[in-house]
Amino acid sequence: MIRVALIDDHPALVAGLTAVLRAEPGILPVGTASDPAEVEHLLYRTQPDLVLLDYHLPRSDGLRICRRIKSHVPAPKVLIYSAYADAWLGFAARAAGADGVASKAAPARELYELIRRVARGESVLPPVSAEHFHEAAGRLDEEDLPLLGLLIDGTSPHDIAEALRIDRASLTGRIDRVLGRLRVDVAAPTG
Amino acid sequence: MRPTGDRWIVLWVMTRVAAIAMAVALLIAHRVTAFDAALGWFVVTYGGLSILAVMRAPRLVRRPGAWLLDCVVGLVLIWISGDWRSPFYLFALTALAPPVAMLPYRQAVASGAAFTLAFIGVALLTGLDPWTLKSTVSLETLATHLALPGVVTFGLAYAADVMRRLEAEQERAQELAVEAERRRIAWELHDSAKQRLHAAHLVLSSLEPSDVLELALEQLRGATADMETSIAELRSPLEGRPLSAALRDRAAELAALEGGVSVAVEGEAPRLPTVAASHAYRILAEAMTNAVRHAGAREVRVTLATAADGGLHAIVADDGRGLPSHIRPGANGIRTMRSRAFAIGGRLTIGSGSDPGTRVRLDVPSPTREGVPA
Numbered sequence: 001m002i003r004v005a006l007i008d009d010h011p012a013l014v015a016g017l018t019a020v021l022r023a024e025p026g027i028l029p030v031g032t033a034s035d036p037a038e039v040e041h042l043l044y045r046t047q048p049d050l051v052l053l054d055y056h057l058p059r060s061d062g063l064r065i066c067r068r069i070k071s072h073v074p075a076p077k078v079l080i081y082s083a084y085a086d087a088w089l090g091f092a093a094r095a096a097g098a099d100g101v102a103s104k105a106a107p108a109r110e111l112y113e114l115i116r117r118v119a120r121g122e123s124v125l126p127p128v129s130a131e132h133f134h135e136a137a138g139r140l141d142e143e144d145l146p147l148l149g150l151l152i153d154g155t156s157p158h159d160i161a162e163a164l165r166i167d168r169a170s171l172t173g174r175i176d177r178v179l180g181r182l183r184v185d186v187a188a189p190t191g
Numbered sequence: 192m193r194p195t196g197d198r199w200i201v202l203w204v205m206t207r208v209a210a211i212a213m214a215v216a217l218l219i220a221h222r223v224t225a226f227d228a229a230l231g232w233f234v235v236t237y238g239g240l241s242i243l244a245v246m247r248a249p250r251l252v253r254r255p256g257a258w259l260l261d262c263v264v265g266l267v268l269i270w271i272s273g274d275w276r277s278p279f280y281l282f283a284l285t286a287l288a289p290p291v292a293m294l295p296y297r298q299a300v301a302s303g304a305a306f307t308l309a310f311i312g313v314a315l316l317t318g319l320d321p322w323t324l325k326s327t328v329s330l331e332t333l334a335t336h337l338a339l340p341g342v343v344t345f346g347l348a349y350a351a352d353v354m355r356r357l358e359a360e361q362e363r364a365q366e367l368a369v370e371a372e373r374r375r376i377a378w379e380l381h382d383s384a385k386q387r388l389h390a391a392h393l394v395l396s397s398l399e400p401s402d403v404l405e406l407a408l409e410q411l412r413g414a415t416a417d418m419e420t421s422i423a424e425l426r427s428p429l430e431g432r433p434l435s436a437a438l439r440d441r442a443a444e445l446a447a448l449e450g451g452v453s454v455a456v457e458g459e460a461p462r463l464p465t466v467a468a469s470h471a472y473r474i475l476a477e478a479m480t481n482a483v484r485h486a487g488a489r490e491v492r493v494t495l496a497t498a499a500d501g502g503l504h505a506i507v508a509d510d511g512r513g514l515p516s517h518i519r520p521g522a523n524g525i526r527t528m529r530s531r532a533f534a535i536g537g538r539l540t541i542g543s544g545s546d547p548g549t550r551v552r553l554d555v556p557s558p559t560r561e562g563v564p565a
Contacts, residue, residue, distance in 0.1 A: 010382070016390030020397040083389065104389040105415060107396030107408070138484050 002119045005048035006032040007039060007065065008081065009057055013104070017052070020108050027115060036060040043069065048076045050119050052102070055082035055089065063096040063179040070097040071157065077118045088135065090126040092182040095151040100124035128152060139181045148178055199292045199351070200249055204242050206288065210281040211238040217278035224273055234282060237264060252289045261286035262306060266313050275314035276332055283310075284339060291344045292351045299351070303344025307337055370429070377425035380418055388415050426469075428476075434460040434468045434503075435495050441476045442493065449483050458495040460503050463555060467535040471503055471555055474528045474539065478507040478551040481524060486511025486549055501557035503537075506550065513547045 004021055006029060008014050014032050021029040031046040033039050036057055043051075051069055055062035066078050077099045082089055085103035093101050099118045102111055117124050136148055150160045161171045211234055217223070218231045241261065244251055251257045265283025272279055287306050291299040311319075319333070392411040398404055429437045435456065442454035463471065475493060482488040488511030498504040525541065528551075532539035537555040 010386040010390070012387045012390040013393075016394045020393055023397055083385065105392065105412065108393055109396065111393070
């Protein structure tokens with residue numbers, strides 16, 4: 001049984017997802033959170049095997065939350081769920097430590113399949129291309145490029161801190177900054 | 192709210208009618224010349240015709256030729272009346288009102304000064320001898336006659352200036368409000384309607400497959416795609432700024448971000464529909480970014496102009512490495528620029544400029560000529 005927690009702020013989508021996941025044998029939705037502040041509590045309470053994480057959340061973004069979820073021990077698998085699931089989001093998700101990216105436009109069967117593969121331990125992220133590094137280099141400060149390389153490589157925060165000789169607290173800040181620059185913007189109201 | 196032009200016309204008509212009445216009353220009360228009756232008929236006829244002409248064709252109020260004619264007629268009337276303390280003084284003064292209300296502040300003040308000088312000239316021709324002004328009354332009358340044009344000028348020009356600013360401010364506030372509303376609608380579509388479509392699609396897709404179900408899913412996917420297009424169109428990067436201002440802001444931002452790079456935007460862009468202006472902005476901003484980020488340019492020059500048909504003619508030229516010999520297969524940037532240009536009926540030419548360097552040329556037709564939806 002794969003225990004799945006949902007983090008999404010759209011009631012309609014949460015309701016639909018819960019119904020669809022519950023209908024599928026072998027997958028069990030165990031809880032939902034709609035606010036970034038509820039995430040810790042959700043993980044602690046439900047101990048999921050996998051988190052289906054909305055990319056566009058109010059007051060935060062999926063990449064940073066993904067990073068936070070991944071710092072738990074043991075960390076659940078994270079599948080980033082977005083309406084804009086393209087190769088670039090795959091790259092950004094990889095930097096955030098996610099295990100996969102699922103499109104909100106995908107039919108239910110594809111979603112089941114992705115959840116099963118990720119739960120088995122497969123990575124379903126698109127392959128990294130030089131093009132992505134090129135784009136990322138345009139968005140980041142030069143000093144952050146080695147950090148991005150280590151993140152993409154999947155190095156643990158402990159090893160990154162050691163390799164770059166910085167303490168864990170400032171590393172977290174720098175990772176958040178890198179992830180903030182990699183994010184994909186959608187129509188946001190300004191006021 | 193009525194356009195301010197109308198208010199000026201109403202004000203002008205009222206003062207002119209009052210001035211005509213006063214001139215006629217003074218002519219009746221005092222014998223001024225041997226041909227008072229003719230003068231009276233002339234001022235009534237000319238004044239009446241000028242009012243009718245302006246009411247029939249309000250743009251006359253904006254014609255410098257009409258202003259000049261009217262001022263000259265007024266001053267000539269004073270001269271003919273033979274005395275600078277003329278019954279036609281107020282009438283002549285009404286001729287000064289339109290130019291000082293329409294012109295920018297400095298020019299208005301200059302017109303007022305010119306009128307006063309012309310009046311001094313007429314006064315000297317009609318027996319004003321500054322050295323023999325005997326009584327205080329005469330002196331005071333002269334002072335009043337010389338000061339009145341100044342008072343009228345400053346008062347009207349100041350009021351007109353304030354009203355022009357107010358109108359510009361209102362227009363800008365309105366543009367910003369429209370922009371905010373568009374963003375709000377875009378966000379609502381994205382945040383609510385599209386999520387519901389996704390949810391419906393997801394739930395339906397979990398059912399047993401059938402032809403009918405596939406049809407419904409197809410429709411849902413179509414609706415999502417439509418919504419995506421609407422959201423993209425509603426989101427304008429201009430945020431209420433004119434295209435040239437938005438590009439200047441972006442240029443300054445880019446120069447500050449990269450350091451040691453000069454990005455200059457010259458000229459003004461014509462007014463385009465929001466969608467066209469948004470796409471033009473994104474195309475030109477992308478060209479600027481490419482020049483700085485990928486071609487290693489030190490100097491980027493953006494030239495904006497209005498084409499012969501009223502459309503946009505823009506060139507982004509840089510001194511960078513030029514285009515790579517083959518475009519990288521994943522180079523989305525240029526492909527997106529082309530598809531944006533296509534979407535607004537524009538033409539995009541990317542080629543080598545001065546050696547080395549790249550020259551990007553964008554022509555967007557005027558919406559009225561080419562039927563691009565506004």
